[in-house]
Amino acid sequence: MNRRPVVLLIAGSDSSGGAGITRDIQVLTDFEIDARCAITAVTAQSDSQVFSVHPVPIGHVRAQINAAFATGPLAAIKIGMLYNRAIVGVVAQTLTAWPRVPVVLDPVLVSSSGGILLDAEGRDVMQRDLFPFATVLTPNLPEAAMLLCEPQAIDDAMLERQARELCAMGCGAVLLKGGHADRDESVDLLLTDAGPIHRLSAPRVDATCRGTGCALASAICAGLARGIPMREACEQAKQYVHAMLVRSASRYSRADARGK
Numbered sequence: 001m002n003r004r005p006v007v008l009l010i011a012g013s014d015s016s017g018g019a020g021i022t023r024d025i026q027v028l029t030d031f032e033i034d035a036r037c038a039i040t041a042v043t044a045q046s047d048s049q050v051f052s053v054h055p056v057p058i059g060h061v062r063a064q065i066n067a068a069f070a071t072g073p074l075a076a077i078k079i080g081m082l083y084n085r086a087i088v089g090v091v092a093q094t095l096t097a098w099p100r101v102p103v104v105l106d107p108v109l110v111s112s113s114g115g116i117l118l119d120a121e122g123r124d125v126m127q128r129d130l131f132p133f134a135t136v137l138t139p140n141l142p143e144a145a146m147l148l149c150e151p152q153a154i155d156d157a158m159l160e161r162q163a164r165e166l167c168a169m170g171c172g173a174v175l176l177k178g179g180h181a182d183r184d185e186s187v188d189l190l191l192t193d194a195g196p197i198h199r200l201s202a203p204r205v206d207a208t209c210r211g212t213g214c215a216l217a218s219a220i221c222a223g224l225a226r227g228i229p230m231r232e233a234c235e236q237a238k239q240y241v242h243a244m245l246v247r248s249a250s251r252y253s254r255a256d257a258r259g260k
Contacts, residue, residue: 050115
């Protein structure tokens, strides 16, 4: 009997269910991938506000990751919210024992409502100690700007330069997400250290949906877990998130119609 691939999710919880490890598990389920989990922080948040964050003690974060590996082989790892430098450091230390497993690193820095989800010291440690483990890094435009300590990219030249600078920090590849750009299409840039930049495009959808960054990274991770090449895994993930936004737009449209 063929077993389904297993992905380790290292991320925070979201009490609203819209993002974080809850969203990750939903995505992996859609791709018929099994999940093991290491919770880094417990958040209390709604669709519009982060009320509080409780970081998990680093010893327990380490124990969760080690237990996940001890349970059986892992096909890939997806890393999301880490919250502080201590948690970033212990994740990096633990992963040194498992260097061959593909890692999708989603640098969760700020919530969609503006709550800080990784402090400045944590960002520095992430760049130094965790980027080298990343098979692919998946920042959006504001996250890329924060990581590079410069303004958000506003044109193609800035986008390409920022993608290259992030890739040069040790990541195997960077998918710079263009959803925050003011364009008719959502265009992501995929850069690997072994080839040219690829542009992944999808029509822009007039919808708001939390957890799209988590969903994209988890969908990429699902593809890598099945051995799909990087570009194909990213294209598949972008199509998945586009469909997710279309469904969200449809739900809001039906709700508006009922309210009239």
